[in-house]
Amino acid sequence: MTTKKNRETAGKSPFLRLLKPAELRRWPTAAVLSAFAVSVIVVCGGTGYTSRANADLREFEVGKVAERDVTAEQMIAYVDEDATRLRLEAQERLVPAVFKYSMGITQEITDSYRRFAALSQRLFDEGVSAEAYKLAVQSAYPGAFRPDTLDALFRDPARGRLLDFGYDVLESILESGVFAIPQIGLEQYNPDTVELLHTTGPRVERERVSYDKVITRGTADSRIVRIISSGSYPSSFAAIAPELLKPFITENVFFSSEDTEQRLAETRAQVEPVVKEIKRGEQVIRKGFIITKDDMVRLRALDQSLAQADPGRIIGRIIVLTFVFALFCFLMSSRIIGRKLTAQEVYFLAILGASYVIGAVFINGVSFNREYFMPSVLFPTALMVMLPAILINTRAAVAAATVLPLAAFVSGSFDGAAFTFALISGFSAAYTLQGAERRMDLVKAGFIIAGTNCIGMFAILLIQHASVQDTAFMLLWAALNGIISGMIVLGFLPLLENALNTATTFRLIELSDLNSPILKRLLTMAPGTYSHSVMVANLAESACQDIGANALLARVGAYYHDIGKMEQADYFIENQTAYNKHEDIAPRLSATVIRSHVKIGVEKARNMGLPKEVVDIIGQHHGNSVISWFYNEALKRESQVNVEDFTYPGSPPRSRESAVVMLADVVEAAVRTLKKPSTSRLEKFIQELIMSKFEQGQLSESELTFRDLETIKKAFVRVLAGHYHSRIDYPKVLKENSSHYETSAPQGPRG
Structure with missing residues (x-):
């Protein structure tokens, strides 16, 4: 007997199970807190990680020739004691x-x-x-x-x-x-x-x-x-x-x-010390030049800055990072991105955020041996926004494009230029990937992001009065940032799709190929079910397009919703010719066979590694409705009948796409029994079917509105009217059984 735990892990790669132990699956919050802790440690402890050896005073002496360059790895402000003393003396002399x-x-x-x-x-x-x-x-x-x-x-x-x-x-x-x-x-x-x-x-x-x-x-x-x-x-x-x-x-x-x-x-209290700055990337000591007294003052300031742990700065960074992660959690909530994140997605985003912070701190600490260089041009902001844009949705990408620049701002010693460039790059990535349907679109997106990066970087360099040579150099890196981001996403996307088991547009397009082995097998073993699934897919896709749901997901879910019928295809009416096997078995056994196709379909989907969203559609396309035809037959033969034996084992649809597939499934099957399918009769018939599902409570968890139901009805009528337009009108016969012998028994009030 297959346990619930086995069903949950079936079809997932050993690599995926290795990355997600049971403890972590139960505690996605721990992943977020761990990412926060790592980020705090890295940002607060790694600001000057390049080592004090860079400014070792023992190597330098006034009047001697410097044997190597010393470059400031971060912006440093220091008090010029001599200048401050002169200012103080002058201010004291002015006191009457x-x-x-x-x-x-x-x-x-x-x-x-x-x-x-x-x-x-x-x-x-x-x-x-x-x-x-x-x-x-x-x-x-x-x-x-x-x-x-x-x-x-x-x-x-x-x-x-x-x-x-x-x-x-x-x-x-x-x-x-x-x-x-x-x-x-x-x-x-x-x-x-x-x-x-x-x-x-x-x-x-x-x-x-x-x-x-x-x-x-x-x-x-x-x-x-x-x-x-x-x-x-x-x-x-x-x-x-x-x-x-x-x-x-x-x-x-x-x-x-x-x-x-x-x-x-x-007067002494009001005299402000003379503060001088050493800019990031500025050469404090130049190789081959004689060291002056002023050089030594700057060198000592650099050494002291690296030696001191500023408690105020550390506390400030922790507070800002706390707000950044709180904003991250808020923006990634279901009310913002439109759905609840899975545990895998939470781990992915936590790793993404922590990796970005670690990378930003590392890049800020690297010496580039140039008088002018903006390390933020190397921040992988576009890459880190493109991934959630594809693997989750556009809203998640916009959330990442908002939070990551703030993380860059903190890790870059509150550098406004770094924040601005990261913001431009991130939102460019989020916007560019809207509507991407082919993997080559990722490469195109990389070039578009490269162009946007160049425009943003050029504006920043104009403000900072950079030289022509520095501008050209930085624009080159800005372009490479976007192009390389697109290439990396293209290369790693299949691995991440498998690891997260997510329904990306690219993966859904691949699954919608009717030449896939599983669908070819369905066509061979259950041609009636195959034809039914294709028609359900057309209905579901059209309806989802009209209500603003994920039409591609609905189409793929409809293709695969009945794959559990393949091994017992002859027990389903759409695959039967003259002989009906249910005539020779008891109604209870018939119901068991009919019910089992949902459970078998879910297990097949998991073994195939289909996305969770598709698996949910398969498991929910009948909800928990009653197979009323066989239930009524059983009541004729037995005085005591347990309705649970004739009830589908699934749960009511919990997404709009799953609910639309359920409605498309019952409508497509029931319309086959309709004689004289004129547009007016189709509209009335479909209205009755939809309201029947609504009254049974099958749509209560799907987030569909009455306006959506009306739109879905019109979409179904439009597609079916076109499909049946050449048929001859026959006298109206409204049958209540479907291809699965399914109607639904009334249920009590729902809580």
């Missing part, structure tokens, strides 16, 4: 010395002047003599004023106004600030300006003051003269003002070392 304005001292000075003015005004009002006035002032302010200044003030008729003018000028001087400039210690600060801090409560105002506008006690006289000359003051006031105000000109702005140091610290 900070002075603080003293409101307290300013208030004391103005209060002192007010007291002097009040004293003078009181003496003026008392009518004292000039001598008495001078003596009183000298008593209050000993040695502060010159006698001639006080005498001039006393004798001026407008002496009260002169005191007011003096207050205004003094207030202006104090508001600008009288600076106490240290004799030493300011040489390290800005030579042109100082910074003045005004503190008013919680508010601090900063003001830049140039040195030529700074007022000191030594320059106050000239500032007083300038203020008076710019205003409408009397000449008598101008004559005495400098000496009158001199006792009150005192420093109210002082140097603040604490604030100045804080200003320096802020």
Whole structure:
């Protein structure tokens, strides 16, 4: 007895079974996680895998001739310490010395002047003599004023106004600030300006003051003269003002070392280091040239970059790769690509993705000994997109064309040019293979991809201002990338088709050849079944074309759906002539023979290595319907009959193609019994057959819609009307049995 496990593995090559142990078949998720882990390890650990020996400092010394080239394998950014130090010194030199304005001292000075003015005004009002006035002032302010200044003030008729003018000028001087400039210690600060801090409560105002506008006690006289000359003051006031105000000109702005140091610290914090770049492929050391100090600085930077494991970069790469693989899983889900992936396809895609990442990291690490070279031109993006385009479907190819450039972006140290080229190459491959039906189309696709690669690469090189020689060299590699991808796919496709057991367009076209040995054998052993299968294929193909399903798959499935009848062809009515073998055996045995052709057909298909999609059509083309003719005969002979003995062993169709083949099968067989097959009668008859299958629940898992069923009916009518157009109309006889004596018993409600 054949077990389920044996049926699943029957017909598959030992090589295929070796690649897919039972443990992996049960756990396709493990393959995806393994691919992710491998990619993370390779990308994070292999960025600088070319070895630090490339930048061994012991071989090089300033002033000596370099014996070999040293090329940067990746873009490196390093801090130029000397340039950074010079920048810092310059920025520090531009920091102004900070002075603080003293409101307290300013208030004391103005209060002192007010007291002097009040004293003078009181003496003026008392009518004292000039001598008495001078003596009183000298008593209050000993040695502060010159006698001639006080005498001039006393004798001026407008002496009260002169005191007011003096207050205004003094207030202006104090508001600008009288600076106490240290004799030493300011040489390290800005030579042109100082910074003045005004503190008013919680508010601090900063003001830049140039040195030529700074007022000191030594320059106050000239500032007083300038203020008076710019205003409408009397000449008598101008004559005495400098000496009158001199006792009150005192420093109210002082140097603040604490604030100045804080200003320096802020400036140091804002100074950005001088970062220089060594581009990927740039020669750090040139063979035959004398090594300079700058060369050694660049060489040390290269050495340190290779020696350091940057945790931030590693974590960042892991995070980005996690998102890339999450996007990969989402884009490969059934809702995106239109169907559920098999375990084999999951393993294939996981290996594909991990191989691409490993290859990208390896290519990025290879030294090409050219001043300009883009390693991304060697990435097999087109190849890796063409394979799922053929082996799965176009949607899977578009998903790969989206994810692989992101993987190239991460593995290429986030190189935008690599991402762009991979994106162009990938989508070109996905688009070019649409509708490919011959293997030579793969070669043509390779040349089309080569042309697209060249256009994309040329645009990138224009942006990067590459030389003519470099442009020509890179375009050559871009073209070879596409051509070689097409050749590789052409060579490896048969092996992959067999390994994945997938229904590619090319394989289906080969299987649709009516000269294949199995179909020739079917023609010889069961000519009626062969004719029936060909007609079913025509019906199914036409209907699938109209509803947008895979017409080629439906045709091939229809060709092979009844191969299980070959060994017992005489038990099926389409192969019988005058004698019916079922007349001599019990209905239960007849049903067993009829039912067995599904199971035998599935086993034959698996032994032949037919694609799973075709095997599913063979196993589902009767669903789990009841062979009602023999079931009814058994009921006439026995009181207790188990309906399971008269039920097909398959399951209802789970794809649109399988459901269409089921409908085409029952329609083609039943229409043979129809007399006078006019178009209107065909339409009504086919409608009844389709709705019968629908009511029995045979179409509930097929994803067909009512609109699809209407379209299928019209396609069947169109094909059959053309086939039966020359027949003579006969009275209508609607029979319910088919070539397999099959109708379906009503079923209970489906869950």
